[in-house]
Amino acid sequence: ENTIFSGVGKREDEIEYALKNNILAINVESFSELKTTLKVAQKLNKIANISIRVNPEVNPKTHPYIATALKKSKFGVSFKDALLMYKLAKKEKYLNPIGIHFHIGSQIFEKKPFLEALDKTLEFIKVLKKENIILDFIDIGGGWGVKYSPNDPLFPLEDFAKKVINKLKNFEYKLKLFVEPGRYLIANTAIMLTKILYIKKNEDKTFYICDAGMNDFPRPSLYQAYHHIEPLYQNKEDIEIVDIVGPICESGDFLAKDREIKKCQEGDLLVCFSAGAYTMSMANNYNSRPRAKEILVKKDKHIVIRKRETLEDLICREILGD
Template identity: 45%
Template sequence: MTHSALPGQPFIAYQDGQLCVEGARVADLAREHSTPLFVYSKASMLAALAAYQKGFAGRKAQICYAMKANSSLSILKLFAQAGCGFDIVSGGELERVLAAGGSPAKIIFSGVGKTRAEMRRALEVGIQCFNVESEEELDVLSEVASSMGKVAPVSIRVNPNVDPKTHPYISTGLKGNKFGISHERTVPVYKHAASLKGLKVVGIDCHIGSQITTVAPYLDAMDRILDLVKAIEAAGIPIEHIDFGGGLGINYEGTQPPAADDLWQQLLAKLDARGFGQRHLMIEPGRSLVGNAGVCVTEVLYLKPGEQKNFCIVDAAMNDLPRPAMYQAFHSIVPVQPREGAQTTYEVVGPVCESGDWIGHDRDLNINSGDLLAVLSAGAYCMSMASNYNTRGRAAEVLVDGAKALLMRERETTQDQMLREKLV
């Protein structure tokens, strides 16, 4: 049997001329479930998590999956069973974690716009910590907690003004971003938090962005946060945990970010050198756990030659794969069953009525109508950002475990979409 793994994705490979996710043939899954179809490798997700667990071996550390990357219930259940906590940013995400069997005591609630109703629900179920992102939020959370006879555990998210060298839309740690408390205001804000009767200060948090592919921004942010911990504790406010966020990138276009265990070996060396090695640590990886585990399978509908460009029109669209339209993001696109012969350069586009509905520019492919293509690295920020634009149903999702393929989510029907609407 011939076996050829794809770069950076050891659990997705060609076996005897057929693209497979673990032991399942992608073409067989497409025939059974139709397209567009998301297929995920369980082994890939657990291997990505294991790299973080290896990096933290022997340390007091908690890994909280940043579930905005992919909030499908079966994926949440997988990470809960593997010992993860969860980083949430809405009341809806809280309910998803609970439905998947996650422990409320291992939930961190981030986000700049928590409502009073979301705060109350989180306090009712007993989450681990609120990552607070503004001074006014501290006052509101204290008021809500006090009205319930509770004390809310809080960590304040600090904006360290470190450039992660990534896309502006996913950079979160610069002065111009909406997230967190400014570096300069941190100590006074902690003093205010400590004075509020409805709050208990338990930690400090930072998150500088997403799809980070070098170590330097993490080291810079860590230095700034550790300086702040010293200043806050000098003011008489103990810090129980330090949360360094997430943001580690994945391989989309040949870039090779540091492995999670290598990254944390360097970061922990700095922590040890500065005397913080025994602190309780938290991190919030998202994309790096799920991104390379998923593919989106799509059928070629039409090949349309043009004077300036050739178009490959597929049945997946910007509502299934929003990242190219939103971020000009690159996803590798490969044939499910490659054929020999000359290739043609195509714009790979979807059927949505928008010029921005493209999946890939200038892709060299040898394909015919009816062929299947796989859009790689589609496990993060695809299904979780999917929409019903053009009244298109969300795709089905399948989880592959070895040779077994389990349907995680049924394809959404038009009737599903109209369920809550009324003719008035």
């Protein structure tokens, strides 16, 4: 009952499952999805609470893969289309429009784009009120920048929160506020350990070839993202510039390129920081590589919370034909 179901491509069976489990709202992202939600609600003879994801067309100035509120984005709908969708939902017996949502992107370090999106959305809610459509909540998404690099700034969360609360307090009517701070909360709660298998040198480069690759730690290859990496035991003071790479047969399989790091030797362990978000959740079995184990550490205790996969795990669902 506190769950909002988001995603640009929801299947009918997923919508049905959500409605049967009485979630708070289905976050609709297109006219077609609105019609599908209505169809499923009619089939179940059940009212579907909905919110609509609007696209406030704010440029968050982040990596293009994680900018989600531009006109060319697949996410959300324009305010113009949203108005038509709310009006349609208002007329339908099995649809109950109760909220509105936006999410402008990820890894954004300035509060200005968020506040601009909020202002635009609050103005639109006033338009809805004139149509006698009164909402219960506004979901302003997440995307607050996380400190991956020592040079990254801190997102001004306290000041941002004060401004958001002030805007909602002074709004025409009371709205519940939802936020999505997933990465911000957990990105820096975890590390990944990897062992240097080989150190390889040629005329131009030094490579630390590790036992973790792009399947274990996808963000550097996928987004050219920076993750701070250090030796677990820093016994040497000498610095060298290296490429830290994995064992997968792709040139895009790297954890860091041209990185200054304290000199290591084969067998040393490296610590890859900020692995709490979008590491295990994005890990995969590419190149027939079993996924790593996960260990939860609390004070002086630890427990394995996910077992290391085996080769048998990779083939256990395969079915041989006759």
